Amino acid sequence: MANKYQENDTKNRFIGQASIIYKVLPNLTLRGTVSQDQYSYNYSNVLPTGTLYVPNGQYTGLKADAAETNTQVTGTWKTHIGENLHINVLGGANGRKFQNNYLKLDGQTFTIPYFYSFSNLATSSAVPTNQHTTTNSVFGGVDFDYKSLLFLSVTGREDWFSTLSKGHYGIFYPSVGASFILSDAVQLPAIFNLAKIRASWAEVGGGAPDPYVINLGYSVVPSSGQPLQNVTPDVNNNNNSITNAQLRPYTSTTYEAGFELSMLKQRLGIDFTYYNRETRSDIFPAAVSTTSGYSSAIVNLADKPNLRNRGVELLLTGTPVKVGDFAWTVSYNVAYNTNKVLSLLPGFNTVQVANSVGNWAYLNNVVGQSAFELVGTSMQKNANGDTVFNAASGLPVMSAQHNLGRSVAPWTMGLTNEFHYKRFGFSFLLDGKFGNKIFSIFEVYATRMGKLKSTLPGRENGLTVHGVDQSGNKYTNTIPVANLRPYYDNYKVYSDLFLHDGSFVKLRQVIFSYSIPTAKLGLSKLQSASISFVARNLLILYRDTKNFDPEQSFTNSNSQGFESIGLPRTRSFGLNLSVKF
Structure with a gap:
């Protein structure tokens, strides 16, 4: 039976770009570019006839076609004022079109046993989804270069988003940045090859992430009589959301400052950046009572800073050894980011972002706290750390909900x-993240089913527990073997039992390469060629999560912090051939 399970997927992808350049005047150049990234994807999953939980079989399939096309026209004009001031002016327009068309196929009960085809299902459904979005943009910028010492860049961009209503779909955002080559302006000690300082301020904007969130859509629902119509659910989570025709673009404002140093004949380098980023009017699915027929409402948060990210980034580069034909170079980067929720909806201090299966843990945004905080319960303890038991049920008392920690790694x-x-x-690459927490849904289920070592105590002679009752008196009880399963099953309500430090260090990549001597090949137009063996996701060198990969995720959205019986990262090996003409 195990050999009759089927899961197949095929993906074909094409990425292409074409450009044309026309020099109108000696200092004026026009460029036109068209690029496209498209793929087709086919997936099928078959539960065969004869399984205990689906005796007559089940079929799931997906056929998807997606494409993103960008058409861009730019013009560049270069000039100078005197000998020292050079000016570069850029202007242009871009049109981005994205299409995602897919057909979801589901069905049960194969009419002819062991013939696994969608056409052989007694009951089936085919649900098409078509998502089309367009973003049109105009942009421009001016770069100033004074004596190759002082650089100033000013830009502006206007975007129009098809995912927002007319009157709300446009937004303008500017930026300004400057840098100064200190080492060329003043005499520094001989160990410095380069000293550069920089600062910038920029705004960016965005529209609704998905199409069709400004007006309700309706779908035909099969029935025994006249077909019915229902609100079309969100294609991402199959939940009904209240749409909002008054959605506005969100904006993100960032300022940063930093410096770059190169020393000891470029054997040592330091690059440091401090940044502060604030997002306002963010578009957010706010949870509502499901008795309304919906699970969320799409809204803009307050028209003031909603979320702040602040942090530092440091890059250290060096060449410890350089002797003859041998060289060893090292690059180490470290970053620290702290975020804080500044405001939410008017009148709200807490918004639920996501919840686990069974509502055993939550991700909440709370004003004044870090974003995406894990929230859950624990076994109630007294001042001495003793577990408090309910003498009537014999179970530990569940605490009120409280913060369990950050779901996003700060380091x-x-x-x-x-x-x-x-x-x-x-070459080899080590990387890691530190300081976040992960709630394991896998361990919840494994505990309830008695699959973890933590459920071994008590299987022979029963489990004796000690603590205090709710009146503060000493409490001792023995759970008989026959009642162990429901006792351990109740552990699911204590979130902190399944909470782990999500820190890890991994051997992410190893590369062996050889540069082919192209001059000996006798091909004059061949500039360079190399062949490489590449291996990725080789080893986990450190982790606190013993039962799962700390990078396993519940979703690929911002709702991180849950692990849900996902597959670990795939170890891969490959050969790369790079040729340059």
């Missing part, structure tokens, strides 16, 4: 080592 790092000897190269 990230990466370490790359590269070794080169003549035409041979070897």
Whole structure:
């Protein structure tokens, strides 16, 4: 029976770009570019005839076609004022079109046993979804270069989003940035090859992430008589959401400052950045009572800063060894980011972002706290740390909901080592994240089913528990073997039992390379060629999560912090051939 399960998927992808450049005047250049990224995807999953839980079989399939096309026209004009001031002016327009068309196929009961085809199902449904979005943009910028010492860049951009209503779909956002080459302006000690300082301020904007969230859509619902219509659910989570024709674009404002140093004949480098980013009028699915027939309402948050991200980034580069044909270079980057919820909807201090299966844990945004905080319960303890039991039920008392920790790691790092000897190269990358928490839904189910080692105590002679009752008196009880399963099953309501530190360090990538001596091949137009062996996701060097990969995720959205019986990252091996003409 196990060999009759089927799961197949095929993906074909095409990425292409074409450009044309026309020099109108010596200082004026026009460029036109068209690029496209498209793919087709076919997936099928078959539960065969004869399984205990689906005796007559089940079929699930997906046929998808997606394409993103960008058409862009730009003009560049270069000039100068005197000998010292150079000016570069850029202007242009861009049109982005995205189409995602897919057909979801579901059905049960194969009419002819063991013939696994969608056409062989007694009951089936085919639900098409068509998502089309367009973003039109105009943009421009001016760059100033004074003596190759002081650089100033000013830009502006206007976007119009098809996912928003007329009158609300346009937004303008500017930016300004400057840098100064200090090492060329003043005499620095000889160890410095480059000293550069920089600062910038920028706004960016965005529309609704999905089409058709400004007006309700309706779908035909099969019935025994006249077909009915119902509100079309969200294609991402199959929930009904209240749409909002008054949605506005959101904006994100960032300012940053930093410096770059190169020293010891470029053997040592330091790049430091401090940034502050605030988002306002963010578009958010606010939870509503399901008795309304909906699970959420699409709204803009308050028209003031909603979320702040603030942090630092540091990049250290060095060449510890460089002797003859051998060189060893090191690059280490570390970043720290702290976020804070500044405001939500008027009159609200807490918004639920997501919940786990069974509502055993939540992700909440709370004003004044970090974004995407994990929230749940625990076994109630007294001042001495003793577990408080309900003497009537014999179960630990469940605490009120409280914060369990950050779901987003504040610390990230990466370490790359590269070794080169003549035409041979070897490099490896270590990376990691630190400081976040993960709630494991897998461990909840494994505990309820008695699959974890933590459920072994008590299987022979019963489980004796100690603590205090709700009146503060000492409490001792023995759970008989026959009642162990419901006792451990009740652990699902204590969120902190399944909470882990999500920190990890991984050997992310290893590359062996060889640079082919193109001059010996006798091909004059061949500039360079190399062949590489690449391996990714090789080892987990450190983790606190013993039963799952800390990068396993409940979803690919912002709702991180839940692990839900996902597959670990796939280890991959490949050969790359790079040729340059």
